[in-house]
Amino acid sequence: MATNWPSWLPLRASLRTLSPYGAPQIPNVLSLNTNENPFELPGEVVDAIMEKLPQVLTRLNRYPDRDATKLRTLLANYINTASGTNFSQVNIWAANGSNEILQTLMLALGERPALGFVPSYSVHPLIAQTTGVEWRAGNRRENFTLDISYAIQEIQRIKPGLTFITTPNNPTGTNLPITDIIDLAKATAEINGVLVVDEAYAEFSDELSAVTLLGTHHNIVVVRTMSKAFAFAGARVGYLVAQPEVIDACLITRLPYHLSSVTQAIAEVALTHSTALMAEVAQLKVERERVCAALIALGYAVAPSAANFLLFSGFKRTSPEIWKELVDAGILIRDVGITGYLRVTIGTPAENERFLAALKALK
Ligand SMILES: Cc1ncc(COP(=O)(O)O)c(C=O)c1O
Structure with missing residues (x-):
């Protein structure tokens, strides 16, 4: 990705300082970072x-x-x-x-x-x-x-x-x-x-x-x-x-x-087929409340959420350090650039358990 744009490229001045949007896509990790629905299509x-x-x-x-x-x-x-x-x-x-x-x-x-x-x-x-x-x-x-x-x-x-x-x-x-x-x-x-x-x-x-x-x-x-x-x-x-x-x-x-x-x-x-798909939304809402309670029980503060993700804080080290440790443990969540906070997407019950276990195991 170019940072010093060449003079032959008539890129608009307003775009020169921008970089492409994109959450990391890392192979072979559990992706709980882009607020996707974890369930495959029925x-x-x-x-x-x-x-x-x-x-x-x-x-x-x-x-x-x-x-x-x-x-x-x-x-x-x-x-x-x-x-x-x-x-x-x-x-x-x-x-x-x-x-x-x-x-x-x-x-x-x-x-x-x-x-x-x-x-x-x-x-x-x-x-x-x-x-x-x-x-x-x-x-x-x-x-x-x-x-x-x-x-x-x-x-x-x-x-x-x-x-x-x-x-x-x-x-x-x-x-x-x-x-x-x-x-x-x-x-x-x-x-x-x-x-x-x-x-x-x-x-x-x-x-x-x-x-x-x-x-x-x-x-x-x-x-x-x-x-x-x-x-x-x-x-x-x-x-x-x-x-x-x-x-x-x-x-x-x-x-x-x-x-x-x-x-x-x-x-x-x-x-x-919206009825079948909305049944999965109901399940994710239940999981959201369960993961929220588990995070609070682990001592984290969780922002009240009406979505399929949770923003939480209360880390012993910086949020980028925690993010990296979780990636090393095979769990990808999102550092959204708010100091001291990380965001996790609600996954399937088994995925949420893996996430919570990785969090518990942090050094
Ligand atoms: C608030 C909000 N709006 C819009 C979008 C874009 O969604 P899509 O382009 O997949 O419909 C997202 C995706 O994460 C979002 O969080």
Whole structure:
């Protein structure tokens, strides 16, 4: 990876100090570092995909449905069933992971600065920088909750076009109450801004989804993904729920035929098996509470989490040292760059036991 860019390469000045995003991918270790779902796709979903694929493969000579109409209809149905809403495909946009959704949004709506509250998902500022959007970072409290009056003041002062809220927040797991989202939606509406609620981990939380507010707060855009709850990270499917005008804006900045026929078809199948997949989410929530209690019993402090990961602290040595010792023991968790903290993704019960045993065995 070049650090001193050569003069013949007309790289944009704003990109020269950046490095590619990426958590370490280390072979032959237990990966509890990228908040994936640890369960393989259930056999019934794999079988249904195998049944569907031949029809799709024979038609790979043709471009996919550019607007992914069927997939978007099924995503609308999924959200409606989960949240009691009444959306149709005009309220949904789908892309290759929610990261692409975020990029499409920034390209379309990023004229004014974008505001977020850190620590939060580090890809938000990265996408802002790569799409030429000015990024402004506000803070969270020391316990990672958000001071809403402060957040509103920042919105009034900076007047961002896009304000980002991640709930449950990554990397802290913190939930934002729906009443706070309403206040942020009002504050952003007053400055003609959009509130982007990144709900990548929504299915692991008991809080109401911000999609339930869309009828009354038109400037909310909810970003979701199939990577986590649907155990579909490798398929790359993310989506947003918003007013049709937001989708129209995304149609301008998306690449033509961005979502392959194969991706669309397999996501459609997975959505028709959401009940089986959500049963695994329930299991992961139980495991989250069990691992949290075990960490506390071992003397660690754990940030309250409504997601499929835990941020914990209270190490006898520095967090990078502990991270390295765990890697040496075959367990990969995440150093998210918050001094004194590490983040662990909830795995299967057996994987969580391996993680806890490795932690107990630390020197
Ligand atoms: C808060 C948040 N948003 C978005 C994403 C991106 O997910 P994907 O691009 O796999 O949909 C992640 C992934 O970890 C995340 O933590």
